[in-house]
Amino acid sequence: MEGIGRIKWAIAGGYIPRRSHGSAPQKTSHETLCILNTSAKDALVQITLYFADRELVGPYRVTVAARRITHPRFNDLTDPAPIPVETDYASVIESSVPIVVQHTRLDSRQAENALFSTMAFPLP
Amino acid sequence: MEGIGRIKWAIAGGYIPRRSHGSAPQKTSHETLCILNTSAKDALVQITLYFADRELVGPYRVTVAARRITHPRFNDLTDPAPIPVETDYASVIESSVPIVVQHTRLDSRQAENALFSTMAFPLP
Amino acid sequence: MEGIGRIKWAIAGGYIPRRSHGSAPQKTSHETLCILNTSAKDALVQITLYFADRELVGPYRVTVAARRITHPRFNDLTDPAPIPVETDYASVIESSVPIVVQHTRLDSRQAENALFSTMAFPLP
Amino acid sequence: MEGIGRIKWAIAGGYIPRRSHGSAPQKTSHETLCILNTSAKDALVQITLYFADRELVGPYRVTVAARRITHPRFNDLTDPAPIPVETDYASVIESSVPIVVQHTRLDSRQAENALFSTMAFPLP
Numbered sequence: 001m002e003g004i005g006r007i008k009w010a011i012a013g014g015y016i017p018r019r020s021h022g023s024a025p026q027k028t029s030h031e032t033l034c035i036l037n038t039s040a041k042d043a044l045v046q047i048t049l050y051f052a053d054r055e056l057v058g059p060y061r062v063t064v065a066a067r068r069i070t071h072p073r074f075n076d077l078t079d080p081a082p083i084p085v086e087t088d089y090a091s092v093i094e095s096s097v098p099i100v101v102q103h104t105r106l107d108s109r110q111a112e113n114a115l116f117s118t119m120a121f122p123l124p
Numbered sequence: 125m126e127g128i129g130r131i132k133w134a135i136a137g138g139y140i141p142r143r144s145h146g147s148a149p150q151k152t153s154h155e156t157l158c159i160l161n162t163s164a165k166d167a168l169v170q171i172t173l174y175f176a177d178r179e180l181v182g183p184y185r186v187t188v189a190a191r192r193i194t195h196p197r198f199n200d201l202t203d204p205a206p207i208p209v210e211t212d213y214a215s216v217i218e219s220s221v222p223i224v225v226q227h228t229r230l231d232s233r234q235a236e237n238a239l240f241s242t243m244a245f246p247l248p
Numbered sequence: 249m250e251g252i253g254r255i256k257w258a259i260a261g262g263y264i265p266r267r268s269h270g271s272a273p274q275k276t277s278h279e280t281l282c283i284l285n286t287s288a289k290d291a292l293v294q295i296t297l298y299f300a301d302r303e304l305v306g307p308y309r310v311t312v313a314a315r316r317i318t319h320p321r322f323n324d325l326t327d328p329a330p331i332p333v334e335t336d337y338a339s340v341i342e343s344s345v346p347i348v349v350q351h352t353r354l355d356s357r358q359a360e361n362a363l364f365s366t367m368a369f370p371l372p
Numbered sequence: 373m374e375g376i377g378r379i380k381w382a383i384a385g386g387y388i389p390r391r392s393h394g395s396a397p398q399k400t401s402h403e404t405l406c407i408l409n410t411s412a413k414d415a416l417v418q419i420t421l422y423f424a425d426r427e428l429v430g431p432y433r434v435t436v437a438a439r440r441i442t443h444p445r446f447n448d449l450t451d452p453a454p455i456p457v458e459t460d461y462a463s464v465i466e467s468s469v470p471i472v473v474q475h476t477r478l479d480s481r482q483a484e485n486a487l488f489s490t491m492a493f494p495l496p
Binding site for chain 4: 282283284285316348350351354364365366
């Protein structure tokens, strides 16, 4: 069980809206990093954030147990620093074993939410 | 007619909302697995689900006839076990012949629906 | 100028909602096939549709002039047969020169529209 | 630090809605080009636009500093010519160093916004 996917991924279009409508936490405006680890080993994942006008920040560290998933919200990443809202950013995700990465945003700035999801970009 | 696509795909960002507005079944909150089989043979498809805090579940079995499609809802997969709502999951899709796989979510927790779709991630 | 992209693409998740709100044609529920032809030759494009319970239908023929785009709606494809609404389908797109293909759906069954877009799946 | 991604990308499905609801600039209907440059060199990016019934326009020039991102709106690109609203277009993005490109549309023609995002198509 080698695990499927890639060990490096990138997401260029990050943005956490500032405002939210509806009951927390489901309806809070957020971005989620969906990670699938099918391998027999835990995935040690490091996330680096890039911004428009400041130095990169990271690594943020997330562990995905063997044959498990984790769907952390970028909103909840606080170490080494919280992610500013209403600010464009991008992320590079690196893992000790192959993983699959998908990116989802829920925008609840208005009463009726908007939602998108896209696969992260797989790197060699 | 060999069939186009891949025999293995993954979707990292699964989640079925609990609530719905509007007339069933069209407006029920759901996730759909869109499968295209262009080959001259039936596609025997096995789906395995991964979760954050429990063992993987599967295989779920779906057959796509030769030169046909099927768009099963994850909501309707019940064997070997129904998929819990309001729970993060991921899926790995394996087929006996090449197929193309796309993932769609309709979120009707609010009166005005949100919708997204993304190709599944193709594996070697 | 060889043209960029691929000569064969697939979209597994087709569906044209039956109802619409708002002014036609912008707000009519629809699916669009966005095709970019950067080559110095016209692209002769053939689209074949696949269904869950009937034989495939096609080819539908679309020409994209050299260095031009076209964004036909699936709703407007009528030859050899109109595409039924509220019916799952998939499409395979084949071109005489490399093209880039993206798929968009506007769902205006409710007053507030939902929207998604995804790249089609590139084939070898 | 070579930089990750590709030096050429394409987006087939461009369209800027004409109308907007809500406070500018966040809620103005727009399309964004999200570019990530992880390399140690500035990325000199050239964008060429393709249309259905006129000659291509460009290059538009954008610089992304080393280890930075930029998320320009297509709405704000004016040199060599502003992009017409309510008009289908496509774009080809070429960079001096590898970058990652994602495409996002916010459609606020109605009070409740619709949103989508997809990776651009990577070219060799």
